[in-house]
Amino acid sequence: MSLFTQFDYLMMTRAIALAKKGIYTTAPNPNVGCVIVRDGQIVGEGFHLRAGDAHAEVNALRMAGDQARNATAYVTLEPCSHYGRTPPCAAGLIQSGVKKVICAMQDPNPEVAGRGIRMIREAGIEIHSGLLAQEAALLNPAFIKKMTTGLPWVQLKMAASLDGQTALSNGQSQWITSPQARSDVQRYRAMAGAILSTSQTVITDNASLTVRARELPESVSYPAESVRQPLRVILDQHHRLHAGLNLYRTGGQVLTVGLKDSDVNVLLSDHGGLDLTQTMKELAERYQVNHVWVEAGASLAGSLLKSRLVDELILYIAPKIMGSDGHGLFGSLGLERMEDVPKFDIKDVSSVGPDIRITAVPEYKG
Numbered sequence: 001m002s003l004f005t006q007f008d009y010l011m012m013t014r015a016i017a018l019a020k021k022g023i024y025t026t027a028p029n030p031n032v033g034c035v036i037v038r039d040g041q042i043v044g045e046g047f048h049l050r051a052g053d054a055h056a057e058v059n060a061l062r063m064a065g066d067q068a069r070n071a072t073a074y075v076t077l078e079p080c081s082h083y084g085r086t087p088p089c090a091a092g093l094i095q096s097g098v099k100k101v102i103c104a105m106q107d108p109n110p111e112v113a114g115r116g117i118r119m120i121r122e123a124g125i126e127i128h129s130g131l132l133a134q135e136a137a138l139l140n141p142a143f144i145k146k147m148t149t150g151l152p153w154v155q156l157k158m159a160a161s162l163d164g165q166t167a168l169s170n171g172q173s174q175w176i177t178s179p180q181a182r183s184d185v186q187r188y189r190a191m192a193g194a195i196l197s198t199s200q201t202v203i204t205d206n207a208s209l210t211v212r213a214r215e216l217p218e219s220v221s222y223p224a225e226s227v228r229q230p231l232r233v234i235l236d237q238h239h240r241l242h243a244g245l246n247l248y249r250t251g252g253q254v255l256t257v258g259l260k261d262s263d264v265n266v267l268l269s270d271h272g273g274l275d276l277t278q279t280m281k282e283l284a285e286r287y288q289v290n291h292v293w294v295e296a297g298a299s300l301a302g303s304l305l306k307s308r309l310v311d312e313l314i315l316y317i318a319p320k321i322m323g324s325d326g327h328g329l330f331g332s333l334g335l336e337r338m339e340d341v342p343k344f345d346i347k348d349v350s351s352v353g354p355d356i357r358i359t360a361v362p363e364y365k366g
Contacts (some may be wrong), residue, residue, distance in 0.1 A: 004102070004131050011035050011042075012072045012104055012132045013338050018047040018056070019076045024052045025228055027193045028078055030102070030107075030143040034060040040072035050228075055080065057089040061096050069097035076136045078107040078129065080234040081115040090116040094123045101127040104136030108147040140192070142291035145311065151277075152284045156294045156301055157314045160329050165322035167296065174205065180353025185295075186215045188314065190292035194232045194255075194283055199236040203295045207248040209295065213252045230288060231255055235274060235300065254288070262337070276307045296332035305322060305330065305342060308364050313344060315358040 018033030026048050035054035036044035044067070046059025054062075058080055061068050079089035079101070091282060093101055101120055104128055107113060120127045137144060142153035159167050159177045166176065175182065189195060190211045213227045229252030233243060236256045241247065247254060257279055283289040294304065300340075304310050315329075335341055344360035351357075 003128060007040070008074070008102060008131055011037055011072075012076070012102065012136075014042075014045070015056075015076050016104070016132065016135055016139065017076045020043055022046050022049050023139075024051050024190045025321045027051070027191075027228075028143070028146075030262075032056040032075065032077045032139075034063045034076070035074045035076065035105040036060045036068055036071050038064075038067050038069075043067040043071060055089050055238075056196055058092055061092055064096075070099045072100040072102065073098050074131075074198070075103045075235060076139060077349040078103045078112060078114070079116040079120065080107065080109075080112050081119050082111045088116070088119075090119040095127065098125060099127060102131055103127070103129045104131055104142050105129060105133040108144050110147065141311070146284050146290045147250075150284055151280050151309070152197075152289050152292045153311050154280070154292045154294060154309050155188065155192070155312045155314055156302065156304060156310045157188065157232055157316075158301060159316040159318065161318055161322040163321050163323070166326060166329055167327040168322060168325075176320065177316045177318045178353040181318075181355045181357070183215050183342065184316075184352050184357065186212055188293055189290065190216065190227070191228060193289040193291045194233050194287070194293070196230040196233045196294045196300075197296045198300050199234055199238075199240040200254075200299075202245060202247050203232055203240060206246050207295075208250045210252055229253075230293070231289060233257060233283065233285075233292075234264060237274060243271065244303075276303060276309055280309060285306075293316050298328060302330040302333055305362065306333070308362075310348075310362050313360045313362065315360065317356045317358065319354055 015033040015035045019031040024032045029048060031045045031052045032047065034045065035042055044060040044061060044064025046056045048056045056076060057073065064071065071091055078095055079088045081088050107116065116327055117127055117129060145151060145153040156164065158356060163178060176203065195209045197207070201207065209232045211227050232247065232257045233255050234257065236258050239258060241256060257274060280292065282296065294300070315335055343363045344356060346360045348359040
Protein backbone atom coordinates (compact mmCIF):
# COMPACT_ATOMS: atom_id res chain seq x y z
CA MET A 1 0.00 0.00 0.00
CA SER A 2 1.36 3.40 -0.99
CA LEU A 3 2.27 5.81 1.78
CA PHE A 4 0.86 8.70 -0.23
CA THR A 5 -2.64 9.18 -1.63
CA GLN A 6 -3.70 10.51 -5.00
CA PHE A 7 -4.69 13.73 -3.23
CA ASP A 8 -1.18 13.99 -1.76
CA TYR A 9 0.29 13.76 -5.27
CA LEU A 10 -2.08 16.47 -6.47
CA MET A 11 -1.12 18.84 -3.66
CA MET A 12 2.63 18.28 -4.09
CA THR A 13 2.24 18.89 -7.82
CA ARG A 14 0.67 22.23 -6.92
CA ALA A 15 3.56 23.00 -4.54
CA ILE A 16 6.07 22.26 -7.32
CA ALA A 17 4.21 24.60 -9.69
CA LEU A 18 4.36 27.34 -7.04
CA ALA A 19 8.11 26.80 -6.55
CA LYS A 20 8.70 27.45 -10.26
CA LYS A 21 7.46 31.02 -9.82
CA GLY A 22 10.80 31.87 -8.21
CA ILE A 23 13.15 30.44 -10.82
CA TYR A 24 14.38 33.87 -11.94
CA THR A 25 14.77 35.44 -8.52
CA THR A 26 15.61 33.04 -5.67
CA ALA A 27 19.32 32.38 -6.34
CA PRO A 28 21.43 31.55 -4.45
CA ASN A 29 18.55 30.10 -2.41
CA PRO A 30 16.59 27.09 -3.74
CA ASN A 31 13.17 27.26 -5.37
CA VAL A 32 10.58 26.05 -2.85
CA GLY A 33 6.79 25.85 -2.86
CA CYS A 34 4.36 25.08 -0.03
CA VAL A 35 0.65 24.22 0.13
CA ILE A 36 -1.35 23.94 3.37
CA VAL A 37 -4.53 21.85 3.32
CA ARG A 38 -7.24 21.48 5.95
CA ASP A 39 -10.33 19.29 5.55
CA GLY A 40 -9.52 18.70 1.89
CA GLN A 41 -9.28 22.40 1.03
CA ILE A 42 -6.25 24.56 0.31
CA VAL A 43 -6.12 27.22 3.02
CA GLY A 44 -2.65 28.59 2.34
CA GLU A 45 0.05 28.48 -0.29
CA GLY A 46 3.28 30.27 -1.04
CA PHE A 47 6.69 30.17 -2.66
CA HIS A 48 10.12 31.61 -1.99
CA LEU A 49 10.70 34.72 -4.11
CA ARG A 50 14.23 35.85 -3.25
CA ALA A 51 17.02 35.45 -0.70
CA GLY A 52 16.24 37.44 2.43
CA ASP A 53 12.48 37.37 1.83
CA ALA A 54 10.07 35.03 3.58
CA HIS A 55 10.39 31.34 2.74
CA ALA A 56 7.60 29.38 1.07
CA GLU A 57 6.32 27.90 4.35
CA VAL A 58 6.10 31.33 5.99
CA ASN A 59 4.11 32.77 3.10
CA ALA A 60 1.75 29.79 3.12
CA LEU A 61 1.26 29.98 6.90
CA ARG A 62 0.51 33.70 6.70
CA MET A 63 -2.20 33.00 4.17
CA ALA A 64 -3.63 30.12 6.21
CA GLY A 65 -3.66 31.96 9.54
CA ASP A 66 -5.52 30.04 12.24
CA GLN A 67 -6.65 27.48 9.67
CA ALA A 68 -3.14 26.00 9.71
CA ARG A 69 -3.98 24.25 13.00
CA ASN A 70 -4.53 20.51 12.40
CA ALA A 71 -3.75 21.01 8.69
CA THR A 72 -1.30 19.18 6.42
CA ALA A 73 1.63 21.08 4.91
CA TYR A 74 3.10 19.98 1.57
CA VAL A 75 6.61 21.35 0.95
CA THR A 76 8.90 20.68 -2.03
CA LEU A 77 12.05 20.76 0.13
CA GLU A 78 12.71 19.80 3.74
CA PRO A 79 11.88 22.79 6.00
CA CYS A 80 15.04 24.55 7.16
CA SER A 81 16.13 24.12 10.78
CA HIS A 82 18.75 26.85 11.17
CA TYR A 83 18.69 30.60 11.70
CA GLY A 84 19.96 32.38 8.61
CA ARG A 85 18.59 35.62 7.19
CA THR A 86 15.15 34.32 8.27
CA PRO A 87 13.99 32.10 11.19
CA PRO A 88 13.80 28.30 10.67
CA CYS A 89 10.68 27.14 8.83
CA ALA A 90 10.56 23.89 10.79
CA ALA A 91 9.93 25.92 13.96
CA GLY A 92 7.25 27.96 12.20
CA LEU A 93 5.36 24.85 11.14
CA ILE A 94 5.55 23.46 14.68
CA GLN A 95 4.24 26.69 16.21
CA SER A 96 1.38 26.87 13.70
CA GLY A 97 -0.09 23.60 14.98
CA VAL A 98 -0.07 21.60 11.74
CA LYS A 99 -0.71 17.90 12.30
CA LYS A 100 1.24 16.53 9.34
CA VAL A 101 4.07 17.60 7.03
CA ILE A 102 4.90 15.97 3.70
CA CYS A 103 8.09 17.10 1.96
CA ALA A 104 9.26 15.99 -1.46
CA MET A 105 12.96 15.64 -0.66
CA GLN A 106 15.59 16.12 2.01
CA ASP A 107 17.59 19.34 1.87
CA PRO A 108 21.14 18.71 0.53
CA ASN A 109 22.40 21.70 2.54
CA PRO A 110 24.69 20.26 5.26
CA GLU A 111 23.24 22.82 7.69
CA VAL A 112 19.83 21.17 7.28
CA ALA A 113 20.24 17.61 5.87
CA GLY A 114 17.57 15.87 7.94
CA ARG A 115 17.61 18.21 10.93
CA GLY A 116 14.38 19.91 9.88
CA ILE A 117 12.62 16.57 9.55
CA ARG A 118 13.96 15.46 12.93
CA MET A 119 12.91 18.72 14.63
CA ILE A 120 9.34 18.36 13.36
CA ARG A 121 9.13 14.66 14.27
CA GLU A 122 10.47 15.30 17.78
CA ALA A 123 7.71 17.88 18.23
CA GLY A 124 5.20 15.05 17.81
CA ILE A 125 4.14 15.99 14.28
CA GLU A 126 3.77 13.27 11.64
CA ILE A 127 6.23 13.88 8.79
CA HIS A 128 7.08 11.96 5.62
CA SER A 129 9.42 12.66 2.70
CA GLY A 130 9.94 11.26 -0.80
CA LEU A 131 6.74 12.34 -2.54
CA LEU A 132 7.64 13.41 -6.12
CA ALA A 133 11.28 13.65 -5.06
CA GLN A 134 12.64 13.43 -8.59
CA GLU A 135 10.37 16.19 -9.84
CA ALA A 136 11.32 18.35 -6.85
CA ALA A 137 15.04 17.78 -7.50
CA LEU A 138 14.58 19.13 -11.03
CA LEU A 139 13.59 22.46 -9.48
CA ASN A 140 17.09 22.96 -8.05
CA PRO A 141 19.86 21.14 -9.95
CA ALA A 142 22.30 24.02 -9.33
CA PHE A 143 21.58 24.31 -5.60
CA ILE A 144 21.87 20.54 -5.17
CA LYS A 145 25.17 20.29 -7.04
CA LYS A 146 26.78 23.14 -5.13
CA MET A 147 25.67 21.72 -1.78
CA THR A 148 26.90 18.20 -2.59
CA THR A 149 30.12 18.94 -4.53
CA GLY A 150 31.15 22.53 -3.79
CA LEU A 151 30.99 23.30 -7.51
CA PRO A 152 28.36 25.25 -9.46
CA TRP A 153 26.08 23.64 -12.02
CA VAL A 154 27.36 24.59 -15.47
CA GLN A 155 25.28 25.00 -18.61
CA LEU A 156 27.23 25.47 -21.84
CA LYS A 157 25.38 27.31 -24.59
CA MET A 158 26.50 26.90 -28.19
CA ALA A 159 24.96 27.86 -31.54
CA ALA A 160 25.80 26.39 -34.91
CA SER A 161 24.67 25.85 -38.48
CA LEU A 162 23.41 22.48 -39.72
CA ASP A 163 26.99 21.55 -40.62
CA GLY A 164 28.27 22.37 -37.16
CA GLN A 165 29.90 25.74 -37.84
CA THR A 166 29.81 28.64 -35.39
CA ALA A 167 31.22 31.37 -37.65
CA LEU A 168 32.31 32.03 -41.22
CA SER A 169 35.97 31.73 -42.16
CA ASN A 170 36.39 35.48 -41.56
CA GLY A 171 35.03 35.14 -38.03
CA GLN A 172 31.60 36.68 -38.66
CA SER A 173 28.96 34.98 -36.51
CA GLN A 174 26.10 37.46 -35.93
CA TRP A 175 23.54 36.14 -36.24
CA ILE A 176 23.52 32.38 -36.77
CA THR A 177 20.27 31.82 -34.91
CA SER A 178 16.88 33.51 -35.03
CA PRO A 179 15.47 36.28 -32.80
CA GLN A 180 13.35 33.60 -31.11
CA ALA A 181 16.45 31.59 -30.15
CA ARG A 182 18.19 34.70 -28.86
CA SER A 183 15.09 35.48 -26.79
CA ASP A 184 15.24 31.94 -25.41
CA VAL A 185 18.85 32.56 -24.37
CA GLN A 186 17.71 35.56 -22.33
CA ARG A 187 15.50 33.19 -20.32
CA TYR A 188 18.48 30.99 -19.45
CA ARG A 189 20.60 34.03 -18.56
CA ALA A 190 17.88 35.22 -16.20
CA MET A 191 17.98 31.93 -14.29
CA ALA A 192 21.77 31.91 -13.88
CA GLY A 193 23.83 33.26 -11.01
CA ALA A 194 26.78 34.03 -13.30
CA ILE A 195 27.49 34.26 -17.02
CA LEU A 196 30.95 33.04 -17.99
CA SER A 197 32.74 34.11 -21.15
CA THR A 198 36.17 35.12 -22.44
CA SER A 199 37.69 38.46 -23.35
CA GLN A 200 38.00 37.20 -26.93
CA THR A 201 34.25 36.60 -27.20
CA VAL A 202 33.38 39.86 -25.46
CA ILE A 203 35.67 41.93 -27.68
CA THR A 204 34.72 40.18 -30.93
CA ASP A 205 30.97 40.58 -30.34
CA ASN A 206 31.20 43.70 -28.12
CA ALA A 207 28.80 41.74 -25.92
CA SER A 208 27.13 43.09 -22.78
CA LEU A 209 26.06 39.63 -21.51
CA THR A 210 23.14 41.05 -19.54
CA VAL A 211 19.54 39.99 -19.12
CA ARG A 212 17.42 42.21 -21.37
CA ALA A 213 13.86 42.12 -20.06
CA ARG A 214 12.35 43.39 -23.30
CA GLU A 215 13.78 40.37 -25.16
CA LEU A 216 12.49 37.69 -22.77
CA PRO A 217 9.90 35.33 -24.28
CA GLU A 218 6.28 36.39 -23.82
CA SER A 219 5.70 33.26 -21.74
CA VAL A 220 8.05 34.60 -19.04
CA SER A 221 6.30 36.59 -16.34
CA TYR A 222 9.20 38.70 -15.16
CA PRO A 223 8.62 42.47 -14.72
CA ALA A 224 11.50 44.61 -15.93
CA GLU A 225 11.93 46.18 -12.49
CA SER A 226 12.51 42.71 -11.00
CA VAL A 227 15.29 41.67 -13.39
CA ARG A 228 18.29 40.31 -11.50
CA GLN A 229 21.53 40.75 -13.42
CA PRO A 230 23.86 37.75 -13.06
CA LEU A 231 27.51 38.24 -12.17
CA ARG A 232 29.46 38.46 -15.43
CA VAL A 233 32.71 36.52 -15.20
CA ILE A 234 35.21 37.12 -17.98
CA LEU A 235 38.38 35.06 -18.44
CA ASP A 236 40.94 37.68 -19.41
CA GLN A 237 44.41 36.15 -19.06
CA HIS A 238 46.19 38.94 -20.92
CA HIS A 239 44.15 41.91 -19.62
CA ARG A 240 42.58 42.80 -22.97
CA LEU A 241 39.30 44.20 -21.67
CA HIS A 242 38.87 47.99 -21.73
CA ALA A 243 36.35 50.57 -20.51
CA GLY A 244 34.96 51.29 -23.98
CA LEU A 245 33.22 47.91 -24.25
CA ASN A 246 29.46 47.46 -23.89
CA LEU A 247 30.29 45.08 -21.05
CA TYR A 248 30.99 48.09 -18.81
CA ARG A 249 28.18 50.31 -20.09
CA THR A 250 25.36 48.21 -18.66
CA GLY A 251 24.23 47.44 -15.13
CA GLY A 252 25.56 44.55 -13.12
CA GLN A 253 28.87 43.42 -11.68
CA VAL A 254 31.79 42.32 -13.86
CA LEU A 255 34.46 40.00 -12.48
CA THR A 256 37.63 39.51 -14.52
CA VAL A 257 39.73 36.39 -14.06
CA GLY A 258 43.40 36.49 -15.02
CA LEU A 259 46.67 34.85 -14.12
CA LYS A 260 47.77 37.65 -11.78
CA ASP A 261 46.27 40.76 -10.18
CA SER A 262 42.95 38.95 -10.49
CA ASP A 263 39.70 39.48 -8.62
CA VAL A 264 39.53 35.70 -8.19
CA ASN A 265 42.42 33.75 -6.69
CA VAL A 266 42.81 31.11 -9.37
CA LEU A 267 45.56 28.53 -9.75
CA LEU A 268 47.67 27.80 -12.80
CA SER A 269 47.10 24.45 -14.44
CA ASP A 270 49.87 22.21 -15.74
CA HIS A 271 49.70 23.76 -19.21
CA GLY A 272 50.07 27.29 -17.88
CA GLY A 273 46.49 28.38 -18.38
CA LEU A 274 43.75 29.13 -15.92
CA ASP A 275 42.63 26.32 -13.65
CA LEU A 276 38.95 26.21 -14.56
CA THR A 277 38.01 23.86 -11.72
CA GLN A 278 39.55 26.17 -9.13
CA THR A 279 37.84 29.14 -10.74
CA MET A 280 34.49 27.36 -10.43
CA LYS A 281 35.18 26.57 -6.78
CA GLU A 282 35.97 30.23 -6.11
CA LEU A 283 32.72 31.32 -7.76
CA ALA A 284 30.75 28.88 -5.61
CA GLU A 285 32.51 29.66 -2.32
CA ARG A 286 33.33 33.37 -2.50
CA TYR A 287 30.50 34.61 -4.68
CA GLN A 288 27.76 32.10 -3.75
CA VAL A 289 27.16 31.18 -7.39
CA ASN A 290 25.10 28.01 -7.86
CA HIS A 291 24.49 28.19 -11.59
CA VAL A 292 26.97 29.24 -14.31
CA TRP A 293 25.73 29.91 -17.84
CA VAL A 294 28.58 29.83 -20.39
CA GLU A 295 28.60 31.77 -23.66
CA ALA A 296 31.97 31.46 -25.37
CA GLY A 297 33.85 30.03 -28.31
CA ALA A 298 35.32 26.66 -29.17
CA SER A 299 38.43 26.97 -27.02
CA LEU A 300 36.68 27.48 -23.66
CA ALA A 301 33.90 25.05 -24.61
CA GLY A 302 36.45 22.32 -25.32
CA SER A 303 38.42 23.08 -22.15
CA LEU A 304 35.30 22.88 -19.99
CA LEU A 305 34.40 19.52 -21.49
CA LYS A 306 37.93 18.18 -21.00
CA SER A 307 37.79 19.33 -17.38
CA ARG A 308 34.43 17.57 -16.92
CA LEU A 309 32.82 20.79 -15.75
CA VAL A 310 29.88 20.87 -18.16
CA ASP A 311 26.67 19.54 -16.63
CA GLU A 312 24.38 20.35 -19.52
CA LEU A 313 24.84 21.45 -23.13
CA ILE A 314 22.26 23.77 -24.68
CA LEU A 315 22.87 23.68 -28.44
CA TYR A 316 20.91 25.79 -30.91
CA ILE A 317 21.00 24.53 -34.51
CA ALA A 318 20.03 26.98 -37.26
CA PRO A 319 18.76 25.76 -40.67
CA LYS A 320 21.81 27.16 -42.47
CA ILE A 321 24.95 25.80 -44.13
CA MET A 322 28.26 27.64 -43.60
CA GLY A 323 30.85 25.31 -45.15
CA SER A 324 33.87 23.43 -43.83
CA ASP A 325 36.04 26.56 -43.96
CA GLY A 326 34.07 27.99 -41.04
CA HIS A 327 34.77 27.66 -37.31
CA GLY A 328 33.76 24.43 -35.58
CA LEU A 329 31.90 24.06 -32.29
CA PHE A 330 34.62 22.69 -30.03
CA GLY A 331 37.89 23.07 -31.90
CA SER A 332 40.55 20.40 -31.61
CA LEU A 333 40.01 17.76 -28.92
CA GLY A 334 43.10 15.71 -29.83
CA LEU A 335 41.12 12.48 -30.19
CA GLU A 336 42.64 9.42 -31.85
CA ARG A 337 40.27 6.62 -30.81
CA MET A 338 36.50 6.38 -31.24
CA GLU A 339 36.15 5.06 -27.70
CA ASP A 340 37.48 8.41 -26.45
CA VAL A 341 34.89 10.47 -28.32
CA PRO A 342 32.69 12.37 -25.82
CA LYS A 343 29.14 11.04 -25.68
CA PHE A 344 25.96 12.83 -24.65
CA ASP A 345 22.55 11.80 -23.41
CA ILE A 346 20.01 13.90 -25.30
CA LYS A 347 17.32 14.96 -22.84
CA ASP A 348 15.22 17.21 -25.06
CA VAL A 349 14.85 18.43 -28.63
CA SER A 350 12.59 21.44 -29.16
CA SER A 351 11.75 23.90 -31.93
CA VAL A 352 12.55 27.52 -31.12
CA GLY A 353 11.30 29.60 -34.02
CA PRO A 354 13.00 28.20 -37.14
CA ASP A 355 15.83 26.73 -35.05
CA ILE A 356 16.22 23.56 -32.99
CA ARG A 357 17.33 23.52 -29.36
CA ILE A 358 19.04 20.37 -28.16
CA THR A 359 19.51 19.79 -24.43
CA ALA A 360 22.15 17.14 -23.76
CA VAL A 361 24.07 15.84 -20.74
CA PRO A 362 27.71 14.70 -21.12
CA GLU A 363 28.39 11.06 -20.24
CA TYR A 364 31.74 11.29 -18.49
CA LYS A 365 33.73 8.08 -18.05
CA GLY A 366 34.86 7.00 -14.59
